Amino acid sequence: MGKSVSKRKAVAASAAGDEESARGRLLSAATHLFCKNGINATGIDAIIDEAGTAKTTLYKLFGSKTNLVNAVLESEGKAWREWFIGAMEDGGGDALAKLKRIFPALKRWFAEERFYGCPFINAVAEHDKDAKQFRNIALRHKKVVLAHIEKLTAEMGAAEPQVLAHQLALLIDGAIVAAMVSRDPGVADTAGLAAANLFGASKVKKTKRAGHPAELVAV
Amino acid sequence: MGKSVSKRKAVAASAAGDEESARGRLLSAATHLFCKNGINATGIDAIIDEAGTAKTTLYKLFGSKTNLVNAVLESEGKAWREWFIGAMEDGGGDALAKLKRIFPALKRWFAEERFYGCPFINAVAEHDKDAKQFRNIALRHKKVVLAHIEKLTAEMGAAEPQVLAHQLALLIDGAIVAAMVSRDPGVADTAGLAAANLFGASKVKKTKRAGHPAELVAV
DNA sequence: CAGGAAACAGAACGTTCGGTATCCTACAGG
C-alpha cells in the first residue's frame, strides 16, 4: 500500500507494477484512487485520467472494473506483505527483536502522505457483508501475515504462540483503522506499548510460572 | 448498531427510532442497508422499498441522501454508545469489573445476525480519506467512548489511565474489524485475553514497582 | 515502405443514480 515496492525484480517488464507500461500505470492509478476514495466512489474515467490511458486500453487489459479491482487487491496485497515481512526480518536479531519492529514499521506507514488504511478492510467495509467475495480475499491476506507472526511468536518461546499472534494481529488491525480515522501515526506507539506488555506476559508464563492457565484471565 | 435500543424513552413519538412513523421506518431501513451494503452502494429506491414509504416522504423528511446519512450515523452512534456503556455499567462492581465486561459484550454484538462492523469506520473507509467530514464524526463518537473507558481505567488505579484506555480502544477497534471480516465472534475472547494482560501489567506498575517508565517498552 | 499491433480519443449505449413534480388517498378537527 503506497509502499512503492522499490525496484521489485527488474525482470522482464510485463509484471504488475511496471510504471512504464499502460498496465502498470492503470494498476497504480486504480490502486491510489480505490484506496483514497473507495472502490464504489471511483469511476473508470477518473482511473484512466490519472493513468493517462484510453478506456479501450483498460478494458482490453482487464476486461471489467471487477477484474481490475481484483488485480489491484492482489498486487497491493502482495506488495504490502513483502514490505511488512521485510520490515520485520531485515536487520536480523532474534524473533522477539523482529516482532518489536512491527509497530515502528507501521508508524512509518501511517505517516506516509498516501496512507489510506488497509485496502482489504476498506473493501469489505463498503460491500455486502453477507457476500464472501471480499471477505475471503481479506482473510487470505491476513492469514499469510498471521502465519509469519505466529512463526516468530513460537520461535521466541511464547507460552501460547497462536494466541499471542492473534492478539498482535488485533492490535495491528486496530492501529490501522485508528490511524486511518485519526490520521495520527502515534497510535502505533500505543499499540507497540500494548504489544510489549503482551510479550512480557507471555514470557512470564513460560519461564517463571508453572501452569495455572486460569491466571491468564484472572489478571 | 442493530442493538434495537429496546423501548428507548416511550415519550411522545416523533423521536428517531419510532418504528411506526415513516421517519422511524426510513431511519431503520437506511441504517440496516447502509451498514450491510455500504453507503455508496445503497440507493434511495432500496431504502424506500425496505421502509415501505414513498420517495416523496423521504425527501420531505430528510431533504437529501447526505442528510439521511448523517441522521443515521447520529442516531445509530447514540444508540450504540448507550448500549455499550450500559453493558459495562449494568451489573455494578468496581471499575475493573466494568472494564472486564467490554469484550464479552462485544462478543454478543459480533454474534448478532445483523452485525456489520462499526458504521463509523466503514463510512470513513468508503469515502475520500483526505476529507474531514466522516472522520470528524467518527472521532467524536470514539472520543465519547474513550472518555468513559478512561474514567474507569483511572478509577481502577491504573498507572497510566490514558495509555491503558487507548490500548483498550485499539483492541476494541481491532476486534470489530476482525469480526467484520472473519464473522467469528471468538475474536472478542482473544481481545479480552489481551486486555486482561494489560490490566495486570498496569496494576503491577503501580503496586509493585516504583517507576522506571523505560521498562514499559523494554519488555 | 507495408502491415499490424497497441495505444490513443471520444461518442454513444443502456442503466442507475439522487432528486423533483404532479396527482391521489386517508383522516383529523373545526
Next chain:
DNA sequence: CCTGTAGGATACCGAACGTTCTGTTTCCTG
C-alpha cells in the same frame, strides 16, 4: 361537510455510471 396535512404512487429530470463502439495515431517489424 369542509379542509388541512401526512403520506403514497408514479413519472420524470439531468447526470454519472460501466461498457462498447468507431475511428485515429504511433511505432515496431518484415
